Amino acid sequence: MPEICVGIDVGGTFTKVAAVAPSGRVLLEAQLPAEVAAGPASFVDRISALIGAWRSQRGLKISGVGLGLAGDVDSERGALRFAPNLRGWNGFEFKKAFEKRLKTRVAVDNDANVAVWGAFRTELKGRPRNVVGVTLGTGVGGGLIVERKLYRGSTGSAGEIGHTIVEPGGEKCHCGRRGCLEAYAGAYGILRSARKLLDESPGKGEVLRARVPDLARLTPAQLTEAADDGDEIARAVWARTARYLAVGMANLVLVMNPEVVLILGGVSRAGRWILDPIEEHFAAQPFKTAFGRARVKLADNQNAGRVGAALLALEDF
Amino acid sequence: MPEICVGIDVGGTFTKVAAVAPSGRVLLEAQLPAEVAAGPASFVDRISALIGAWRSQRGLKISGVGLGLAGDVDSERGALRFAPNLRGWNGFEFKKAFEKRLKTRVAVDNDANVAVWGAFRTELKGRPRNVVGVTLGTGVGGGLIVERKLYRGSTGSAGEIGHTIVEPGGEKCHCGRRGCLEAYAGAYGILRSARKLLDESPGKGEVLRARVPDLARLTPAQLTEAADDGDEIARAVWARTARYLAVGMANLVLVMNPEVVLILGGVSRAGRWILDPIEEHFAAQPFKTAFGRARVKLADNQNAGRVGAALLALEDF
Numbered sequence: 208m209p210e211i212c213v214g215i216d217v218g219g220t221f222t223k224v225a226a227v228a229p230s231g232r233v234l235l236e237a238q239l240p241a242e243v244a245a246g247p248a249s250f251v252d253r254i255s256a257l258i259g260a261w262r263s264q265r266g267l268k269i270s271g272v273g274l275g276l277a278g279d280v281d282s283e284r285g286a287l288r289f290a291p292n293l294r295g296w297n298g299f300e301f302k303k304a305f306e307k308r309l310k311t312r313v314a315v316d317n318d319a320n321v322a323v324w325g326a327f328r329t330e331l332k333g334r335p336r337n338v339v340g341v342t343l344g345t346g347v348g349g350g351l352i353v354e355r356k357l358y359r360g361s362t363g364s365a366g367e368i369g370h371t372i373v374e375p376g377g378e379k380c381h382c383g384r385r386g387c388l389e390a391y392a393g394a395y396g397i398l399r400s401a402r403k404l405l406d407e408s409p410g411k412g413e414v415l416r417a418r419v420p421d422l423a424r425l426t427p428a429q430l431t432e433a434a435d436d437g438d439e440i441a442r443a444v445w446a447r448t449a450r451y452l453a454v455g456m457a458n459l460v461l462v463m464n465p466e467v468v469l470i471l472g473g474v475s476r477a478g479r480w481i482l483d484p485i486e487e488h489f490a491a492q493p494f495k496t497a498f499g500r501a502r503v504k505l506a507d508n509q510n511a512g513r514v515g516a517a518l519l520a521l522e523d524f
Numbered sequence: 525m526p527e528i529c530v531g532i533d534v535g536g537t538f539t540k541v542a543a544v545a546p547s548g549r550v551l552l553e554a555q556l557p558a559e560v561a562a563g564p565a566s567f568v569d570r571i572s573a574l575i576g577a578w579r580s581q582r583g584l585k586i587s588g589v590g591l592g593l594a595g596d597v598d599s600e601r602g603a604l605r606f607a608p609n610l611r612g613w614n615g616f617e618f619k620k621a622f623e624k625r626l627k628t629r630v631a632v633d634n635d636a637n638v639a640v641w642g643a644f645r646t647e648l649k650g651r652p653r654n655v656v657g658v659t660l661g662t663g664v665g666g667g668l669i670v671e672r673k674l675y676r677g678s679t680g681s682a683g684e685i686g687h688t689i690v691e692p693g694g695e696k697c698h699c700g701r702r703g704c705l706e707a708y709a710g711a712y713g714i715l716r717s718a719r720k721l722l723d724e725s726p727g728k729g730e731v732l733r734a735r736v737p738d739l740a741r742l743t744p745a746q747l748t749e750a751a752d753d754g755d756e757i758a759r760a761v762w763a764r765t766a767r768y769l770a771v772g773m774a775n776l777v778l779v780m781n782p783e784v785v786l787i788l789g790g791v792s793r794a795g796r797w798i799l800d801p802i803e804e805h806f807a808a809q810p811f812k813t814a815f816g817r818a819r820v821k822l823a824d825n826q827n828a829g830r831v832g833a834a835l836l837a838l839e840d841f
Binding site for chain 1: 605653666676692699771778780781782809813818
């Protein structure tokens with residue numbers, strides 16, 4: 208009987224749950240509304256009921272549970288320190304609450320960490336020694352693999368790549384500072400940049416304007432489609448996004464000297480519009496040894512979070 | 525009989541050698557001109573003769589030799605890949621050459637790595653789990669301690685902190701790019717900035733002008749003295765240097781989440797002129813957990829390189 212773990216990926220809108228084999232194969236899965244306003248105890252109740260049903264009705268034997276939370280996580284205590292998108296959940300001890308309900312061991316970590324771990328173990332087969340992972344969603348997160356292990360740093364806060372400064376005094380970031388990578392490469396920064404460019408260039412962006420009459424509803428996916436169809440505004444927005452991503456990623460290559468820079472999350476579906484400029488930027492660097500080794504890989508997998516959470520639970524025990 | 529190692533720190537001008545006990549205590553030391561132009565084989569001859577004399581005349585029994593080289597080092601092969609300040613030495617296999625001559629094991633690493641390792645083991649007593657070290661000299665280097673070990677990355681090139689970009693399109697760096705931390709916080713960047721500010725502000729900087737009639741000979745030490753004596757240009761230069769150092773160091777804290785940020789090298793003697801602004805910048809960050817943990821420490825010790833090289837040799841065997 209292989210060890211099965213359950214992984215839980217908690218976002219601001221949905222919670223994704225999966226029972227995962229050590230290979231990374233998903234055996235059972237579910238998606239629930241996050242219902243953040245109902246509070247963390249109610250969340251633990253609902254998830255525990257789901258796992259209870261998997262145990263009783265499907266005969267699932269689980270060796271552990273892994274939980275990924277969008278925020279600053281104390282992975283030793285298994286508690287959420289601070290999360291702007293999970294209001295009222297700050298300070299809650301998830302590890303203790305889940306262990307009491309499920310009578311199994313529980314690992315809790317940051318959502319970007321678990322997603323990077325999932326992609327490392329499945330897409331990269333756990334092979335490279337050192338990996339820098341960046342998650343491009345509404346915000347920009349990150350995770351570091353050092354010597355094939357998740358590197359958490361001294362307080363579990365390592366890998367906050369999205370808030371490294373790539374332009375001092377630059378665009379406003381959701382964290383309150385200016386010039387963070389997230390302010391340029393997070394979905395909100397990308398869309399803000401697109402709307403500004405459209406405002407400033409009345410005669411341009413025909414494809415984008417025709418396709419998205421209400422620009423308040425613009426999405427990164429639409430920007431990618433418009434860029435594919437030759438829209439110059441859309442292409443300029445991706446070029447700008449990629450330029451800042453390239454600066455941020457190059458800084459990480461200089462510091463971490465990884466084999467792989469892994470780009471995850473919805474925004475990575477922009478594909479070559481971000482990948483090509485990053486690769487060109489890397490190829491032009493004078494530090495040939497580090498940049499010659501670092502391969503950039505887009506690896507969007509919507510299951511990476513829950514699979515990573517489950518595999519991390521397996522790892523930690 | 526404790527294990528004694530010899531550490532060798534090779535700079536562009538001098539080579540510093542020391543026989544070091546496992547505690548970090550220096551038992552014997554010497555300083556030789558680097559004589560780079562004579563080539564690496566001649567360098568190996570001279571150092572081997574010195575160590576031979578220490579063995580025969582002083583009865584020194586050595587367990588290993590550690591070598592720190594200012595450049596891109598392949599620490600596995602023990603060879604220098606590339607070093608702009610050690611012309612003609614590129615590609616030389618130091619490990620092989622020294623092992624053949626000295627009949628002992630040899631470790632070779634980057635000079636910033638060995639200096640950070642030396643300061644970690646002696647000044648920090650090897651206690652913190654994760655440390656980011658920055659060496660401020662003519663250039664800016666760095667080294668990372670991860671889980672109390674030196675982190676070398678995938679090609680031995682990790683920790684190139686000086687070439688992370690802190691101002692895209694900014695000042696010219698010796699590496700050929702613009703906006704690297706080194707272009708602001710390396711001695712040449714600091715002095716360039718001082719001369720520019722003096723040029724632009726004819727009525728200011730009286731202390732500095734009186735003390736250094738020939739500004740071509742200005743040194744960081746003179747800038748510190750002038751700042752201590754109230755010179756506004758000197759203070760503005762240190763404020764600017766510290767601002768960029770703070771951006772670069774904050775980026776590293778966000779990524780690495782260390783307990784200590786260690787600042788080494790001659791420029792660190794600017795003391796509070798750089799330390800205070802960095803600490804203020806850290807205190808103002810919204811990421812309280814990581815910045816609350818990270819302590820900034822100035823630790824200039826001119827022996828850190830040779831002591832670190834010796835201790836690293838001890839570590840590697």
